[in-house]
Amino acid sequence: xxxxxKSDFYRCNSLINDQGQLEVKAVIxxxxxxxxxxxxxxxPNSGLVWLGNNDGFFFIGNEENEVFTSQINNFIDTVxxxxxxxxxxxxxxxxxxxxxxxxxxxxxxxxCKLKSWNQRVYTLQKEGYQAINEPFLEEGYIxxxxxxxxxxxxxxxxxNIEFLHSKILESWSSPIEFFDQGIxxxxxxxxxxxxxxxxxxxxxxxxSVAIETLEAYRGKKLAQRIAHSFIDDCFEKDKLPxxxxxxxxxxxxxxxxxxxxxxxxxxxxxxxPFD
Numbered sequence: 001x002x003x004x005x006k007s008d009f010y011r012c013n014s015l016i017n018d019q020g021q022l023e024v025k026a027v028i029x030x031x032x033x034x035x036x037x038x039x040x041x042x043x044p045n046s047g048l049v050w051l052g053n054n055d056g057f058f059f060i061g062n063e064e065n066e067v068f069t070s071q072i073n074n075f076i077d078t079v080x081x082x083x084x085x086x087x088x089x090x091x092x093x094x095x096x097x098x099x100x101x102x103x104x105x106x107x108x109x110x111x112c113k114l115k116s117w118n119q120r121v122y123t124l125q126k127e128g129y130q131a132i133n134e135p136f137l138e139e140g141y142i143x144x145x146x147x148x149x150x151x152x153x154x155x156x157x158x159x160n161i162e163f164l165h166s167k168i169l170e171s172w173s174s175p176i177e178f179f180d181q182g183i184x185x186x187x188x189x190x191x192x193x194x195x196x197x198x199x200x201x202x203x204x205x206x207x208s209v210a211i212e213t214l215e216a217y218r219g220k221k222l223a224q225r226i227a228h229s230f231i232d233d234c235f236e237k238d239k240l241p242x243x244x245x246x247x248x249x250x251x252x253x254x255x256x257x258x259x260x261x262x263x264x265x266x267x268x269x270x271x272x273p274f275d
Contacts, residue, residue, distance in 0.1 A: 001038070003036070004038055017097045017098040019098075021058065022206055023201045028049070031181060032051075032053075032200075032202070035050040045061055045067075048060070055093075057094045059096050063098075063101045073109075089274070091273055094269070094270050109272055112273075113273060117271070118267075120246075120247050121242070122242070123240060124231065124241045125262070126235055128260040129235070130258065131232075133260075135224050137187070142187065142188045142189070143187055143225065143226060160193055161193070164193050171210070178199070181202045183230060192214075195214070205238060206240045208243075209242065224259070
């Protein structure tokens with residue numbers, strides 16, 4: 001098992017499942033940060049993609065490659081675990097880039113306290129967009145585009161600008177990369193950003209949506225409102241919105257379906273503690 005240099009990520013292009021998760025493509029194409037570990041650095045047959053926002057590990061390529069699968073547990077114990085704990089991760093969350101990986105993952109980690117969850121992926125076409133369902137905001141809440149000026153906050157207009165900075169830098173190498181590739185909106189109340197909606201992963205014209213609302217401001221339909229601003233911008237720029245959420249996240253699913261998103265595929269995620 002070896003780690004690929006970013007300049008060599010293209011060697012994994014043939015391992016991508018075109019019908020699989022956007023995040024995998026975004027890392028391999030070098031748009032979003034991440035790390036890739038493979039069985040062979042010159043001609044990889046199987047690999048493990050670690051998302052740069054620490055939101056999981058994706059198994060790619062040939063699931064029947066025993067040279068690769070037989071080394072996974074030792075590699076996680078000796079390399080991944082230490083690096084993960086340094087960034088605050090106490091769990092391994094693994095997913096297959098195609099469904100054939102599921103049984104292999106279950107077998108590889110059968111000795112662990114392995115559990116699973118279901119994930120749902122949605123996309124939205126212009127003709128399905130339910131713009132009429134856009135909610136009104138209570139007085140005092142203002143939608144703003146995430147611009148360079150807002151992000152830099154040189155006039156100290158935003159009290160909690162670090163909230164926005166932390167969200168963008170979780171998934172992007174720098175704010176420059178985000179502004180070159182992404183789209184984003186926020187809701188401001190009393191000079192504080194209380195909700196954000198932005199491109200978390202991007203491949204070609206497809207933008208994966210991330211939304212977070214501060215806990216004290218939930219239940220006010222802020223996420224739903226800000227999603228409409230994001231989607232309007234996507235369609236103006238001929239971009240395709242992509243929504244990926246846990247099946248148990250009923251609130252997120254309700255927002256997506258209310259807006260008109262269509263469920264295009266589902267996949268299984270697996271997790272176990274590093275200890």
